[in-house]
Amino acid sequence: MVTGSELRWDDRVVVITGAGRNLGRAYAILLASRGAKVVVNDLGVAISDTDGSGTAPVENPAHAVVAEIVAAGGEAVANTDSVATEAGGAAIIAAALGAFGRVDALINNAGVVRQAPFEDYTDELLWPVLESQIGGHFHVTRPAWRVMSAQGYGRVLNLSSGAGLWGVPTMTGYSAAKMAIVGLTRALAQEGAAHGITVNVIAPCAKTRPGGFGPIPESPELFAWLSLDVVAPVATWLVHEECTVSGECFTVGGGYVGRVSIAVNEGRRWDRPLTPEAVRDGWGTVMADGPWVGLTAGSGDLDRVLDGFRP
Numbered sequence: 001m002v003t004g005s006e007l008r009w010d011d012r013v014v015v016i017t018g019a020g021r022n023l024g025r026a027y028a029i030l031l032a033s034r035g036a037k038v039v040v041n042d043l044g045v046a047i048s049d050t051d052g053s054g055t056a057p058v059e060n061p062a063h064a065v066v067a068e069i070v071a072a073g074g075e076a077v078a079n080t081d082s083v084a085t086e087a088g089g090a091a092i093i094a095a096a097l098g099a100f101g102r103v104d105a106l107i108n109n110a111g112v113v114r115q116a117p118f119e120d121y122t123d124e125l126l127w128p129v130l131e132s133q134i135g136g137h138f139h140v141t142r143p144a145w146r147v148m149s150a151q152g153y154g155r156v157l158n159l160s161s162g163a164g165l166w167g168v169p170t171m172t173g174y175s176a177a178k179m180a181i182v183g184l185t186r187a188l189a190q191e192g193a194a195h196g197i198t199v200n201v202i203a204p205c206a207k208t209r210p211g212g213f214g215p216i217p218e219s220p221e222l223f224a225w226l227s228l229d230v231v232a233p234v235a236t237w238l239v240h241e242e243c244t245v246s247g248e249c250f251t252v253g254g255g256y257v258g259r260v261s262i263a264v265n266e267g268r269r270w271d272r273p274l275t276p277e278a279v280r281d282g283w284g285t286v287m288a289d290g291p292w293v294g295l296t297a298g299s300g301d302l303d304r305v306l307d308g309f310r311p
Contacts (some may be wrong), residue, residue, distance in 0.1 A: 007240055009036035013100040014239060015092060017041045017083050017140055018110030020061030022208040023159075026228040027107055027235050028065055032074035034236070039096045040065045041079040041110065049113045049209065052128060075100075083110045084131040089139025093147065105155040105239035106144045108137045111177070115170045126173040133177035137184060145188075145197070154197035155239035158185050160249065161203050165260060178203075182249055182262075186297040189247030198246035200238050203260065204231045205253025230255045247297025261294035264301050269308075 020042030042062035046054030082088035148154025164178025
C-alpha cells in the first residue's frame with residue numbers, strides 16, 4: 001500500500017443489501033465512484049422502527065440509486081429480492097453473477113427494526129427482525145461464500161449496532177439479533193481464512209431518522225455530525241483488497257472509529273469442592289474491573305478453564 005494513493009475498486013463486484021436508502025445507499029455511491037460494479041439490493045418497503053407500518057415508496061429506491069450511479073459514469077444493477085428468505089438471498093447473488101460474472105465483496109446492510117417494551121415484544125414483532133437481520137446475513141452470505149471460496153478471494157462486511165453491543169431498552173429483539181451478528185462474524189472469519197475471505201462487522205452511529213440521538217435533541221448540526229458520509233469510508237475500506245484484518249468489530253460514527261473488544265478479566269479460581277457460599281464470598285474478584293485480556297476471533301479462555309487439568 002502506498003500512503004496517500006487513492007483506493008480503487010476497479011473490476012471488483014460489490015453486493016450491498018438494503019442499498020436503496022440511508023447507509024446502504026452511501027456505501028453504494030462511494031464504491032461506485034471508486035470503480036466498483038455494484039448490485040444495489042432493496043426490498044422497497046416502508047421504513048418503520050416500531051410495528052412495520054408506514055407508506056412504502058411508489059418506486060423501489062434501488063432503481064434511483066442505480067440511475068444516479070450510471071449517470072455519474074459508474075456501473076450498477078438493481079435487485080429487489082428479500083434477504084429474509086433463502087430463495088431471496090440466492091437470487092441476489094445470482095443477479096450479481098448474471099450482470100457481472102463474479103462477487104468480490106458483500107455488505108450485509110439490510111434488516112428491519114422493531115421496538116416495544118419487552119412484555120409487548122410479541123412474535124409478530126420479533127420474527128421479522130430475526131428473519132431479516134440474522135436470517136438475512138445467512139441467506140445472502142451463503143451463496144456469496146461459495147463464489148468467493150471458489151475464486152480464493154472475498155470481503156464480507158456485516159452490520160451490527162450499538163443496540164447489540166451495549167443494549168437499548170425496548171429493542172430486545174433487535175439488540176439480540178445485532179449481537180448475534182458479532183458471533184457470526186467471528187466464526188466466519190475463521191472459516192474464511194483458508195479461502196482468502198475476510199469478515200468484519202461495524203456498529204454505525206448515524207442519523208437516518210428524524211428526532212434526536214439519545215439525550216441530544218434534533219438539530220441540523222446533529223445530522224451533520226452523525227452524517228452517513230463519515231461512516232461510508234470506513235465500511236468501504238473494510239471491503240478493499242488492501243484491508244486484511246478479519247474477525248474484528250468496529251464502532252463507527254461522527255468521524256470516530258474504535259475497535260470493539262470482547263474481553264475477560266483475571267477472574268478467580270477456587271479450590272474444590274466449590275460451594276455457592278464460596279462463590280458469594282469471592283465474587284468481588286470475579287467482578288473486578290480489569291485488568292482485561294481481549295478475546296480475538298478464534299481465541300477463547302480455555303487455557304484458564306483447563307488450567308491444572310491433566311487427563
